[in-house]
Amino acid sequence: MTQKNQTYDTPWKEIIEFFFPQFMAFFVPGSEEDIDWGKEIKFLDKEFQKLTKESVFGQRYTDKLVEVTLKNNSKKWILIHIEVQAQSKSDFPERMFVYNYRIYDRFKIPVTSIAVLADDSPTWRPGPFQYEMWGSTMGLDYLTTKLLDYKEKWAYLERQDNPFAIVVMAHLKALETRKDHSLRKQ
Numbered sequence: 001m002t003q004k005n006q007t008y009d010t011p012w013k014e015i016i017e018f019f020f021p022q023f024m025a026f027f028v029p030g031s032e033e034d035i036d037w038g039k040e041i042k043f044l045d046k047e048f049q050k051l052t053k054e055s056v057f058g059q060r061y062t063d064k065l066v067e068v069t070l071k072n073n074s075k076k077w078i079l080i081h082i083e084v085q086a087q088s089k090s091d092f093p094e095r096m097f098v099y100n101y102r103i104y105d106r107f108k109i110p111v112t113s114i115a116v117l118a119d120d121s122p123t124w125r126p127g128p129f130q131y132e133m134w135g136s137t138m139g140l141d142y143l144t145t146k147l148l149d150y151k152e153k154w155a156y157l158e159r160q161d162n163p164f165a166i167v168v169m170a171h172l173k174a175l176e177t178r179k180d181h182s183l184r185k186q
Helices: 003-018 020-027 045-052 092-107 147-159 163-176 181-185
Strands: 062-069 075-083 111-117 129-133 136-140 143-146
Touching: 003 020, 003 062, 003 163, 020 163, 045 062, 075 092, 092 111, 092 129, 092 136, 111 147, 143 147, 147 163
Parallel strands: 075 111, 111 143
Antiparallel strands: 062 075, 129 136
């Protein structure tokens, strides 16, 4: 991972851990009602790194693997993948699929995969991963949020009391001012 991406990733990793309930409420509305917030929330980054360190895809983005307990007392793992690349990557859906099945295969716990796309391309919209042959189908349809989509919802973001509204606004302003250092300082 480059120094630039490490610098970019760290704030995302920290804010997701610090404000995890708010993350879920903002990016996966309604999910926070199913989680038993009285039970321990576990961030399983080391376990996730063990599963992905030999991946042909490499590690150029932020990933969080989080274990939560639902109100029905079942365990659930949530893979949060934040894409920080500035261009589309055709292997992104496959990468989401591979990480999802590696986690499930190793731990046998249901995994919800969430992609927060922080890139600067309005046209890059990775879809589900799927392959099939002779009627046998395998695939993954994961949740996606494109941060650029909030550019048109600025008034909505300003009305929110969720800290991720501020994070998204800061991200959008950083993209907007990345080539103008005097504007960025303002």
